[in-house]
Amino acid sequence: xxxxxxxxxxxxxxxxxxxxxxxxxxxxxxxxxxxxxxxxxxxxxxxxxxxxxxxxxxxxxxxxxxxxxxxxxxxxxxxxxxxxxxxxxxxxxxxxxxxxxxxxxxxxxxxxxxxxxxxxxxxxxxxxxxxxxxxxxxxxxxxxxxxxxxxxxxxxxxxxxxxxxxxxxxxxxxxxxxxxxxxxxxxxxxxxxxxxxxxxxxxxxxxxxxxxxxxxxxxxxxxxxxxxxxxxxxxxxxxxxxxxxxxxxxxxxxxxxxxxxxxxxxxxxxxxxxxxxxxxxxxxxxxxxxxxxxxxxxxxxxxxxxxxxxxxxxxxxxxxxxxxxxxxxxxxxxxxxxxxxxxxxxxxxxxxxxxxxxxxxxxxxxxxxxxxxxxxxxxxxxxxxxxxxxxxxxxxxxxxxxxxxxxxxx
Amino acid sequence: xxxxxxxxxxxxxxxxxxxxxxxxxxxxxxxxxxxxxxxxxxxxxxxxxxxxxxxxxxxxxxxxxxxxxxxxxxxxxxxxxxxxxxxxxxxxxxxxxxxxxxxxxxxxxxxxxxxxxxxxxxxxxxxxxxxxxxxxxxxxxxxxxxxxxxxxxxxxxxxxxxxxxxxxxxxxxxxxxxxxxxxxxxxxxxxxxxxxxxxxxxxxxxxxxxxxxxxxxxxxxxxxxxxxxxxxxxxxxxxxxxxxxxxxxxxxxxxxxxxxxxxxxxxxxxxxxxxxxxxxxxxxxxxxxxxxxxxxxxxxxxxxxxxxxxxxxxxxxxxxxxxxxxxxxxxxxxxxxxxxxxxxxxxxxxxxxxxxxxxxxxxxxxxxxxxxxxxxxxxxxxxxxxxxxxxxxxxxxxxxxxxxxxxxxxxxxxxxxxxxxxxxxxxxxxxxxxxxxxxxxxxxxxxxxxxxxxxxxxxxxx
Ligand SMILES: [Zn+2]
Ligand SMILES: [Zn+2]
Numbered sequence: 001x002x003x004x005x006x007x008x009x010x011x012x013x014x015x016x017x018x019x020x021x022x023x024x025x026x027x028x029x030x031x032x033x034x035x036x037x038x039x040x041x042x043x044x045x046x047x048x049x050x051x052x053x054x055x056x057x058x059x060x061x062x063x064x065x066x067x068x069x070x071x072x073x074x075x076x077x078x079x080x081x082x083x084x085x086x087x088x089x090x091x092x093x094x095x096x097x098x099x100x101x102x103x104x105x106x107x108x109x110x111x112x113x114x115x116x117x118x119x120x121x122x123x124x125x126x127x128x129x130x131x132x133x134x135x136x137x138x139x140x141x142x143x144x145x146x147x148x149x150x151x152x153x154x155x156x157x158x159x160x161x162x163x164x165x166x167x168x169x170x171x172x173x174x175x176x177x178x179x180x181x182x183x184x185x186x187x188x189x190x191x192x193x194x195x196x197x198x199x200x201x202x203x204x205x206x207x208x209x210x211x212x213x214x215x216x217x218x219x220x221x222x223x224x225x226x227x228x229x230x231x232x233x234x235x236x237x238x239x240x241x242x243x244x245x246x247x248x249x250x251x252x253x254x255x256x257x258x259x260x261x262x263x264x265x266x267x268x269x270x271x272x273x274x275x276x277x278x279x280x281x282x283x284x285x286x287x288x289x290x291x292x293x294x295x296x297x298x299x300x301x302x303x304x305x306x307x308x309x310x311x312x313x314x315x316x317x318x319x320x321x322x323x324x325x326x327x328x329x330x331x332x333x334x335x336x337x338x339x340x341x342x343x344x345x346x347x348x349x350x351x352x353x354x355x356x357x358x359x360x361x362x363x364x365x366x367x368x369x370x371x372x373x374x375x376x377x378x379x380x381x382x383x384x385x386x387x388x389x390x391x392x393x394x395x396x397x398x399x400x401x402x403x404x405x406x407x408x409x410x
Numbered sequence: 411x412x413x414x415x416x417x418x419x420x421x422x423x424x425x426x427x428x429x430x431x432x433x434x435x436x437x438x439x440x441x442x443x444x445x446x447x448x449x450x451x452x453x454x455x456x457x458x459x460x461x462x463x464x465x466x467x468x469x470x471x472x473x474x475x476x477x478x479x480x481x482x483x484x485x486x487x488x489x490x491x492x493x494x495x496x497x498x499x500x501x502x503x504x505x506x507x508x509x510x511x512x513x514x515x516x517x518x519x520x521x522x523x524x525x526x527x528x529x530x531x532x533x534x535x536x537x538x539x540x541x542x543x544x545x546x547x548x549x550x551x552x553x554x555x556x557x558x559x560x561x562x563x564x565x566x567x568x569x570x571x572x573x574x575x576x577x578x579x580x581x582x583x584x585x586x587x588x589x590x591x592x593x594x595x596x597x598x599x600x601x602x603x604x605x606x607x608x609x610x611x612x613x614x615x616x617x618x619x620x621x622x623x624x625x626x627x628x629x630x631x632x633x634x635x636x637x638x639x640x641x642x643x644x645x646x647x648x649x650x651x652x653x654x655x656x657x658x659x660x661x662x663x664x665x666x667x668x669x670x671x672x673x674x675x676x677x678x679x680x681x682x683x684x685x686x687x688x689x690x691x692x693x694x695x696x697x698x699x700x701x702x703x704x705x706x707x708x709x710x711x712x713x714x715x716x717x718x719x720x721x722x723x724x725x726x727x728x729x730x731x732x733x734x735x736x737x738x739x740x741x742x743x744x745x746x747x748x749x750x751x752x753x754x755x756x757x758x759x760x761x762x763x764x765x766x767x768x769x770x771x772x773x774x775x776x777x778x779x780x781x782x783x784x785x786x787x788x789x790x791x792x793x794x795x796x797x798x799x800x801x802x803x804x805x806x807x808x809x810x811x812x813x814x815x816x817x818x819x820x821x822x823x824x825x826x827x828x829x830x831x832x833x834x835x836x837x838x839x840x841x842x843x844x845x846x847x848x849x850x851x852x853x854x855x856x857x858x859x860x861x862x863x864x865x866x867x868x869x870x871x872x
Contacts, residue, residue, distance in 0.1 A: 006774070016780070048480070051472070055469045055473055065460040065465035101425060137544070149532075292515045295524070301772040302768035334755055335760060341526070353803070369871055370870070385707065408836055
């Protein structure tokens with residue numbers, strides 16, 4: 001179905017794909033602030049305490065002026081450290097505000113447009129595609145491409161390169177068998193992860209334990225038991241079954257010949273890629289990012305809306321394309337779903353629903369069963385330089401007498 | 411509409427205000443002050459020659475100022491958090507979070523196909539360097555270097571002949587010629603990429619194919635650049651090399667370009683800036699026509715007549731009936747877009763980026779999809795698993811590329827298994843509808859008094 005209404009931009013719903021655009025910098029702003037606040041609280045308490053002790057010691061003549069100066073040096077060093085940290089947070093704050101400004105400006109451009117036929121919409125929509133492409137590339141770890149595209153299009157403030165690069169690093173470290181980076185991230189986001197009831201930290205601690213058991217030496221087993229007491233026991237209540245299985249693993253080493261599958265699974269190298277995806281999931285959830293790339297969402301929806309039964313048919317129509325078969329279409333553009341870029345991909349979605357026919361006027365049926373609008377046949381006949389009273393099939397190139405055409409009432 | 415403008419403006423205002431509040435950089439300045447205070451205490455003690463009294467006085471006296479500076483820092487932070495909360499509230503109000511489809515990702519298992527679509531999009535957009543970075547990074551190029559080196563040499567030699575060859579085969583090709591394609595694949599690697607059969611075996615864009623495509627698109631960009639700078643010669647040459655194909659498509663691109671070249675020459679050196687010689691101006695245009703227009707035979711005889719007639723009006727063209735053909739205001743942009751369309755079509759590609767069209771259509775259809783998904787969530791049906799969407803997703807006219815026939819009786823779209831059938835009175839029904847109407851071998855048209863026999867209904871292709 002096509003109508004004028006369909007070209008209107010529905011502003012309440014047109015930005016569904018753009019939600020993270022403002023949400024993410026806002027979330028990061030809050031997170032950044034929380035970190036800054038934490039630093040201030042911690043350092044101010046420490047400094048006030050140090051100051052008080054030194055002053056008291058000095059008044060009570062227990063602390064010599066030399067030691068007062070020494071204490072002052074410690075305090076100054078602490079404050080310099082705090083200043084460095086806060087400067088980093090302040091820079092991040094500035095960067096995020098700049099992003100927010102650019103993003104709101106980008107979205108405001110759209111609010112002036114009424115129809116998708118507006119020439120300005122074309123440019124805006126292209127920018128959106130570029131954003132979605134960068135997002136897709138970043139989520140798949142194609143970081144160099146993502147940055148190249150962002151640079152090329154000068155849209156650094158509209159994409160989240162930094163966020164995903166950080167994520168990418170942690171994901172890769174997990175894929176390469178290291179939990180250190182992911183554990184540090186868990187520590188930075190302890191409160192939020194608890195709120196989300198994420199099991200990421202628990203799984204990471206389990207993995208550390210498993211790696212100790214894998215080595216299978218006396219000293220490592222001792223280490224493993226110590227690790228379990230310190231890091232796994234606190235999860236006893238939350239994950240009783242898993243903690244019990246971890247304990248049982250002590251007796252079920254990877255070298256055991258008849259290791260039951262449920263224990264073998266814990267030793268599988270696949271665990272690392274599972275940890276990586278658990279991390280990515282937690283990361284995206286924490287920052288309010290969609291579970292899968294927005295490009296996927298846009299494509300599933302768009303491919304379906306554009307797809308027709310003809311797009312994967314065996315018959316040629318005026319909008320399909322097969323190079324090497326030149327009689328494809330007459331001055332019409334190739335359908336994007338029929339075009340090779342998307343044809344295979346579009347096989348995975350349903351075709352659009354239409355309740356009304358969409359046909360040319362004055363349809364005529366050629367003797368070969370192909371139907372065209374009269375205007376198209378006339379135009380093609382003229383362009384082909386046919387004699388009066390003849391028409392040519394737009395797809396097959398067959399020439400017929402007009403007398404042989406039959407009117408179609410569809 | 412109006413509300414959205416206000417929403418975005420309200421957001422902007424809130425942001426401006428946030429930017430004006432002393433943020434974290436103000437706290438940095440205050441930490442600096444604390445460092446200064448501590449340093450000055452230290453200096454006093456050292457200057458006093460490590461006097462015990464001075465030391466205890468100075469350190470005691472500095473406690474309160476430092477404490478109050480920390481309090482000021484805390485006040486700053488409170489201010490920051492208050493404004494941030496306000497921004498959050500504005501976001502919630504004007505930009506409320508709406509759920510996206512999240513349960514099933516129909517695209518999840520198709521990374522190679524999406525990657526290829528992106529590579530081709532970047533190439534067609536002329537983003538050659540990003541495209542090659544992407545192809546390399548996605549690993550699609552691996553393993554094809556050798557093939558590439560071997561074939562590229564051959565290909566270069568036969569590149570321009572390729573289409574002519576194929577076009578010549580055209581005449582004895584018919585509906586069922588798909589089987590012949592295996593042969594073509596050997597000749598034209600781009601054909602492998604493009605045609606249905608070869609394309610299915612292909613999971614990713616090989617380096618060779620990407621180079622091939624890149625070469626094609628860079629040719630397209632060079633020609634477009636020429637057209638932009640009012641030089642039509644490379645475009646005309648391309649059209650001429652592909653004239654058989656273009657003609658079969660019913661394209662008059664070659665004539666369109668040649669006519670514009672005539673007009674452009676006709677305008678003479680003061681307008682076109684070309685050398686003032688016998689190849690320019692009205693005489694130059696005539697010469698050009700004599701040398702080139704014979705190629706079109708009788709096909710554009712009327713138009714060519716008009717161009718010739720204009721010679722008579724030459725000094726006073728703006729007042730002549732031919733002025734319109736001679737206006738070049740949008741002519742170059744027009745031929746540029748015709749050229750792009752034809753160039754892409756001969757490669758089997760749509761003229762606009764399919765990825766761009768699909769994402770734009772996706773943004774338009776998404777709200778309906780979400781609405782439908784919410785309505786059916788309880789039933790647990792996934793929209794992606796059916797053959798046909800259960801709801802309408804209206805798109806603008808220009809995004810409809812195929813004719814759609816919906817059977818007026820069953821209200822179903824026709825498909826290959828349920829094709830449109832024309833009955834003798836000229837009315838069209840879906841095959842299944844016709845079968846339901848049958849009484850023995852006869853049926854009555856639901857739209858007119860005519861009756862017919864099953865054998866007289868014929869399948870048509872709309
Ligand atoms: Zn199609
Ligand atoms: Zn009838």
